[in-house]
Amino acid sequence: MSTSYEPRAGLTCREADWSGLRVLVAGLGVSGFAAADALLEQGATVIVVDAAEAPAADDEGPLAGRIKILEILDADVRMGPEQVRSLPSEIDLVVTSPGWRPDHPLLVEAADRGIPVWGEVELAWRMRPRVGAAPWVTVTGTNGKTTTVQMTVDILRAAGKRAIAAGNVGTPIMEAVLDPTAYDVIVVELSSFQLHWQRSLSPLAAACLNVAPDHVDWHGSFEEYVRAKARIYENTQIACIYNVDDSRTEQMVQDADVVEGCRAIGFTLGVPGLSMVGLVDDVLADRAFVEERRTSAAELGTLADLQVGTQAPAPHYVANALAAAALARAAGVPAVAVRDGLRGFRPDAHRIAEVATAEGVTWVDDSKATNPHAAAASLAAYPSVVWVAGGQLKGADVDDLVRRRADRLRGVVLMGVDRDQIATALARHAPDVPIVDIDSTDNDVMDLVVQAAAEMAQPGDVVLLAPAAASLDMFAHYGVRGDAFAAAVRRHLERSC
Incomplete structure (x- = not known):
């Protein structure tokens, strides 16, 4: 680790000497507030800057509430675009929120001045107690992170462990670390933004599910995006979980500097080789965490344990389950807990969610497929599809x-x-496939979409909302888009009765 990453020697746990450390927290969102609050509690001197204008005196919104609390705790809160153009003169450390790009002028100035820049995940790791800290299991990937994290938590809980989902999903990571609850495991979803700034994490087990072009605007290039994702494996203790079908993830493991004795464990939709988990017919099989793995495997469940609704589980959903199983097995859970955890798991809304089936046509909401890689995985789940796509x-x-x-x-x-x-x-690639172009952005756009899809669909088809694009050109977020699709489907079916 570079010494320039250390604002003061010994800042490796909550009990270290944080007093008087001069910290600038960049951004006053949920993560920025949590970072500032934790640092203030440890006696640091904290300046918080955010480009948003200061709220009105009578504003009772969340931003105003955060400002009031931090000012009561003696933070120096500075709001407005002029506050994020340059660093104050005497700063020991910058803690940045995930949304701030590395090329932000304030962060560039910090680098030029030799001032360490941490993300909130790095700070959270260093705020763990010296004794009795819960181990972390970490997950990243272009797609499937949230589902895999939630599956892992459910498996751990089925084994009787006190587990929590944190980071990009569930509880903010700083809140989970500072929670007085004695967790057995914290399962952390990490974005490439968060991983860009991390240096000292040492997870029990780590997984990169897949890598495809995304967030290139933030990282500057696909290569930098991949490099950030690869940080998930650094310092891993027990198992680096990689995707056998994505060679980049295996290369990441080979290149990682891990704790001696850490193993590379693959997950695959094919028959598992040695030190892998995979499928044997319809059985989820483990040839990684059994003593006689050269000659035998443990059954972790079946595809039937993963089925939700009338459709067979999509291939990428099965892959997520295998990755979650490997992570949980690395944390010491028995095979039966994998089965029980996966059997009871239900994915969040807008992830391959079956809306309705009528007249032989199934309507599926996968609005969370906000990039081409996710949409490709969704389309692979069905042999005949009327595809609803588009956005940003x-x-x-x-x-x-x-x-x-x-x-x-x-x-x-x-x-x-x-x-x-x-x-x-x-x-270019499917010239014979009929296309209906909906140029409306009015409130009834989804009714037009659903009507057009219904006219194309035949019995046995799936009408699949898997946009391959973000939603902000027409909807507040992907959830609103999925809800609008499901509501339009229900209206269409009611009219058809």
Whole structure:
């Protein structure tokens, strides 16, 4: 670890000497507030800056509430765009929120001045107690992180362990670390933004589920994005879990500097080799965490244990379950707990969620498929699809997605600001697939989408909302988009009765 990453020697646990440390916290969102609060409690001198204008005196919103609390605790809170242009003169450490890009002028100035920059995850790791801290199990990937984290928590709880989901999902990581509850395991979802700033985490087990182009605007290049994801494996103690079908994740493990004795464990939708978990027919099989793994395997469950609704579990959902099983097994749970945890698990809304089935057509909401990699995985789950796609592509290329999944398309309904890019890819790789272009952005857009999809669909088809794009051109977030789709489906079916 570079000494420039250390503002003061020995800041490795909550009981260290934080007093008088001069810290600038960049951003006053949930993570920034939690970081400032924790530092103040340890006696640090804290300045908080945020580009937002200061709320009015009578404002009772969350931002105003955070400011009031921090000022009561003697933080120096500075609001407005002029406050984020340069650093104050005497600062020992900058703690940045995930949304702040590395090329932000304030962070660049910190680097130029040799001032360490930590993310809130790095700070949370260093705020763990010296004795009795819960081990972390960490998960990243372009897609599937939240589902895998939640599955892992359910498996751990089925084994009787006190486990919590934290980070990008569930409880903020700082809150989980400072919680007086004696957790046995904290399962942490980490984004590439968070991993960019981490240096000292040492998880019990870590997994990178997959890597595909995303957030290139934040990182500056795909290579930097991959490099950030790879930090998930640094200093891992027991097991680095990688995706056998994604060679980049295996290379990350090979390149990682891990604790001596840490093992590489693969997960695969095929028959597992040595030190892997995978599928043997419909059985989830473990050849990694059994003593006689050269000649035998442990049964962790079956595909039937994963089924939700009438459809068989999608391949990427099965892959997530295998990754979760490997993480939990690395934490010492028995095979039966894997089965019980997965059997009781229910994914969050808008993730391959079956909305309705009528006249042989199944309607599925996967609005969470906000990039081409996620949409490709969703389309792979069904042999014949009327695909509902479009929105903000954020510079992503959809050519490979369309080329790989063209043979599954009955038809396509396009919406959103970047729909022409998808139409161009379809013309190139699936010229015979019918397309309906919905150029409306009115409140009834989903009714138009659903009507067009219904006219294309035939018995046995799946009408799949897997947009491959973000939603902010038309909806507040992907959940609102999914809700609008489901509501329009229900209205259509009611009218059809």
